[in-house]
Amino acid sequence: MKKFIEIVAGEAAYASLASFETIEQLNQTVRQYKDMINAMELRQDVKRNLLTVMEYLKRHSCRFFGVSFKGKRKIAADLKMSDKTITRLCKRLEVLGFIKQYAMKRSSDMQQTSNAIVIQPAKNENVPQEAAKMSGQKNNIFLKQSQLLNNTYSVKSVTFYERFKNLLENTIGQNQSLVSRMYGVYRAHSTALVKHGAFDKQDVENIAMSALHTAVIRTKTKKIRNLAGFYNGVLNKMLDRFVLEDCARVLVEEA
Structure with missing residues (x-):
């Protein structure tokens, strides 16, 4: 077609x-x-x-x-x-x-x-420049996330769960129940994808973290009643796109 x-x-x-x-x-x-x-x-x-x-x-x-x-x-x-x-x-x-x-x-x-x-x-670029200047770097959530990534990803011994939990606690606050629900969403989506080596675990983890960043950022501009549910939707869309693109790549390479 x-x-x-x-x-x-x-x-x-x-x-x-x-x-x-x-x-x-x-x-x-x-x-x-x-x-x-x-x-x-x-x-x-x-x-x-x-x-x-x-x-x-x-x-x-x-x-x-x-x-x-x-x-x-x-x-x-x-x-x-x-x-x-x-x-x-x-x-x-x-x-x-x-x-x-x-x-x-x-x-x-x-x-x-x-x-x-x-x-x-x-993701925070849609905030008016003058308002961003007045709020200063402390309110720059994207910068905070970049710094957090540097702090967590640079340590090889830190597990993915710990990075996941640290990001949530440093942006949303300490809430073990929420961490467990959010990580449960990731596990529900990722288990089938990485089983038997179908997809690279690191790729899936990177997408999961990117989806988590997106979900957390949206809480700063939009009232979200169910963050775990919102994260589920964001992650689902990102993984769907990843799987479709990977399949398309394989078809092109085999042609």
Whole structure:
């Protein structure tokens, strides 16, 4: 079935997709994302490649702040990586919520062309700048999370449960009952995915933490009566996307 693509590549489209108002906002957000990548327990080559791609996208997103329209083949050639490696790295960054990829078509023949890759604002970027300045760094939840990640992920002996619990207690407060319910949600989703090695446990844990960050951030801007239920919904969507993209990747590689 032929994929239907709505967005026509061009300056108007790229301008409409711009995700930042200033280059300073873009740079600050990429620094936060790179800190989070550095804090993750990944193979060193994977971590290094993710950081390299993130930096490359930033450097080529300065005309329309946050929007890169370099093709993956061009990115691969510039970074001396394979096309498949770049595709996998971009998918991983998208699962983490750091970027979004938009399929584009040429205006000349309406055929598919290079995707637009858009760096996503940190979750607290929608707070008005003046209010953010008045509140100061103490109210910058995303910065707090990045610092927490550095504190927890850098210690190899700390278990995933401890990292999970620490994040909740440092943002929501001590509540063992809530921690148990939230971790139970993670276990319910993850057990089947990692059983018999179907999916990499570390990938699933990283997605679970990303979903937890999203759920916690939303409590700062939205009244959520059942945080465990909300987390269940966020995690379910992220894992569904991850599984679908992984299956699509396998099909492409086997073709």
